Amino acid sequence: MSTEEQMKERRREYARQSYQRRKQYFKDYYRNHKERMDDLAKRHILGYRKRLVDLLGGKCARCGFSDYRALQIDHKNGGGRKETLVRGNIQMYLRYLKSPEEAKLHLQVLCANCNWIKRVENKEVKHK
Numbered sequence: 001m002s003t004e005e006q007m008k009e010r011r012r013e014y015a016r017q018s019y020q021r022r023k024q025y026f027k028d029y030y031r032n033h034k035e036r037m038d039d040l041a042k043r044h045i046l047g048y049r050k051r052l053v054d055l056l057g058g059k060c061a062r063c064g065f066s067d068y069r070a071l072q073i074d075h076k077n078g079g080g081r082k083e084t085l086v087r088g089n090i091q092m093y094l095r096y097l098k099s100p101e102e103a104k105l106h107l108q109v110l111c112a113n114c115n116w117i118k119r120v121e122n123k124e125v126k127h128k
């Protein structure tokens with residue numbers, strides 16, 4: 001092998017290693033970044049949820065329970081299957097926060113207990 005070929009070989013090897021390192025770096029970066037983003041999104045969602053709960057009266061429409069931790073946003077007409085207010089659905093929160101009238105028309109705040117009772121009453125869940 002000539003010196004020139006050796007040089008080329010070394011450069012190729014170096015390039016390959018640095019490619020691997022970069023790949024690993026971006027993988028790690030993405031993973032860390034993603035966790036931060038998820039965290040951020042979660043905090044945003046919590047803020048939006050609280051605002052929407054406030055907009056809708058800030059307490060359970062049935063029993064008046066007012067601890068945010070157990071309050072849920074419920075679709076009055078059981079439309080929850082089509083339009084779920086699941087965690088992560090920021091668009092939904094934003095849409096309703098922008099149009100309070102629409103929110104009050106379609107949504108209500110229920111505590112976890114009343115929400116379950118409503119689902120059983122509406123036969124949305126099978127009651128054993």
Ligand SMILES: [Zn+2]
Nearest residue numbers: 060063111114
């Ligand atoms: Zn309640």
